[in-house]
Amino acid sequence: MSRPLTATIDLSALRHNYALARRLHGGKVLAILKANGYGHGAVRCAEALAGIADGFGVAAIEEAIQLREAGVQGPILLLEGWFEPAELALIERYELWTALHSLEQIDDIEAAELTRPLTVWVKIDSGMHRLGLAPADFRQAHARLLASGKVGRIVAMTHFSRADELDCATTPQQHACFVETLADLPVETSLCNSGGILGWPALHGDWGRAGVMLYGGTAADRLLPDWPRPVMNFDSRIIAVRELAAGEPIGYGGGFVTERPTRVGVVACGYADGYPRVAPAGTPVLIDGQRGRLIGRVSMDMLTVDLNDHPAAGVGTPVRLWGEDLPACEVAAAAGTIDYELFCNVKRAAFVYHD
Ligand SMILES: *Cc1c(COP(=O)(O)O)cnc(C)c1O
Numbered sequence: 001m002s003r004p005l006t007a008t009i010d011l012s013a014l015r016h017n018y019a020l021a022r023r024l025h026g027g028k029v030l031a032i033l034k035a036n037g038y039g040h041g042a043v044r045c046a047e048a049l050a051g052i053a054d055g056f057g058v059a060a061i062e063e064a065i066q067l068r069e070a071g072v073q074g075p076i077l078l079l080e081g082w083f084e085p086a087e088l089a090l091i092e093r094y095e096l097w098t099a100l101h102s103l104e105q106i107d108d109i110e111a112a113e114l115t116r117p118l119t120v121w122v123k124i125d126s127g128m129h130r131l132g133l134a135p136a137d138f139r140q141a142h143a144r145l146l147a148s149g150k151v152g153r154i155v156a157m158t159h160f161s162r163a164d165e166l167d168c169a170t171t172p173q174q175h176a177c178f179v180e181t182l183a184d185l186p187v188e189t190s191l192c193n194s195g196g197i198l199g200w201p202a203l204h205g206d207w208g209r210a211g212v213m214l215y216g217g218t219a220a221d222r223l224l225p226d227w228p229r230p231v232m233n234f235d236s237r238i239i240a241v242r243e244l245a246a247g248e249p250i251g252y253g254g255g256f257v258t259e260r261p262t263r264v265g266v267v268a269c270g271y272a273d274g275y276p277r278v279a280p281a282g283t284p285v286l287i288d289g290q291r292g293r294l295i296g297r298v299s300m301d302m303l304t305v306d307l308n309d310h311p312a313a314g315v316g317t318p319v320r321l322w323g324e325d326l327p328a329c330e331v332a333a334a335a336g337t338i339d340y341e342l343f344c345n346v347k348r349a350a351f352v353y354h355d
Pocket of ligand 1: 032034079159192193194195209210211212213
C-alpha cells in the first residue's frame with residue numbers, strides 16, 4: 001500500500017470553468033497555466049483544453065517550452081515577457097506570444113534578428129505599480145514597435161490590483177486610465193483576470209486571462225448560479241488513532257492541549273505536501289464527508305484531527321483537506337492565505353486525472 005495522499009483532478013470541471021469564463025467574458029480568453037497550472041498539472045490541463053481554449057498563459061519560457069514539447073498547440077503568452085534578450089530567439093522558435101513591460105525591451109526587439117513577426121502584449125501600468133509601461137510612454141512604444149518591422153500584432157494589456165473587491169473604486173479607475181491611454185490607437189485589449197471576468201462585466205476587453213477561476217478558486221465575492229466548480233480534491237486517510245485524556249498536548253510544541261478526553265486521528269498530509277503549516281486548530285476538514293476540525297500543529301508529513309464527533313471514523317477513514325464540499329478558500333482563510341497559494345503548493349501527492 002502506498003501513502004494515501006491524492007490530488008484528484010476533474011478535467012471536465014476545468015473545461016466547465018473555462019467555458020464559464022469565456023461565456024462571462026465574451027471575446028477570447030487565455031487559460032492561465034503558470035505555476036504548473038496552479039498546481040494542477042499544466043500539461044494535463046492544457047491537453048484537456050486543447051481545441052477549446054483560445055490560448056494559454058504562463059509566467060516563464062521554461063513553462064511554455066514544457067507545453068510545446070508535450071505537443072500543446074495554439075497561442076502561448078509569456079505573461080512576464082522575457083528576462084534576457086537571448087530568449088527572443090526561443091520565443092520565435094517555439095512560436096510564443098510575449099508580454100513587453102519596459103522601454104528597454106523595445107531596444108531588445110529592435111536589436112533582435114527575427115524572421116517572423118512577433119505578437120507582443122504591451123503591458124501598461126494603470127495603477128497596480130508592478131510591471132508595465134507608464135501610460136505616458138505607451139504611444140511612443142506602440143510607434144516604435146510598429147516601426148521596428150518585427151511586430152505583427154499588438155495587444156494592449158493591463159492588470160487590476162483589486163478586481164476581487166466589488167465595492168472598491170480602484171478597478172474602474174484603472175480601466176479609465178487604460179482606456180484614456182489607448183485613446184484612438186487601434187489595438188486589441190486585455191484587462192481582466194478571474195476577478196475582473198466574474199465581478200466587472202462592464203470592463204471586459206477583447207481578451208480575458210482566466211487563472212484561478214479555471215480551478216474553481218474564488219476570485220470575487222459574487223454568487224452566480226453557475227459558479228466555478230472545484231477541480232482538485234485533495235484527499236488522504238487516517239493512518240492512526242490515539243485516545244487521549246484531558247490535558248494532553250498534541251504534536252510539536254505542545255501548543256494544543258486536549259480540553260476533554262479526545263480521540264485523535266492522525267492524517268497522512270503535512271506541510272511538505274502543501275498543507276499550510278500555519279493552519280490553526282479549528283481549520284475545517286471533511287472526515288468521511290462530515291465536517292470536522294484540525295487540532296494540534298501541522299507537521300511535515302502528518303496532521304491531526306478531532307474524532308470526538310466522528311465515532312465511526314478509524315484507521316483508513318477518508319479525510320478531505322479541500323475540494324468538493326470544502327472549498328480551498330475556506331481552508332485558506334483559516335490559515336490566513338488564499339486558495340491560489342494552497343493550490344500552487346500541492347506536491348508529493350499522487351495525482352489522478354479524471355475526464
Ligand atoms: C496570473 C495572471 C492572471 C490570472 O489571474 P487570476 O486571478 O488567477 O485569474 C492574469 N493576468 C496576469 C498578467 C497574470 O499574471
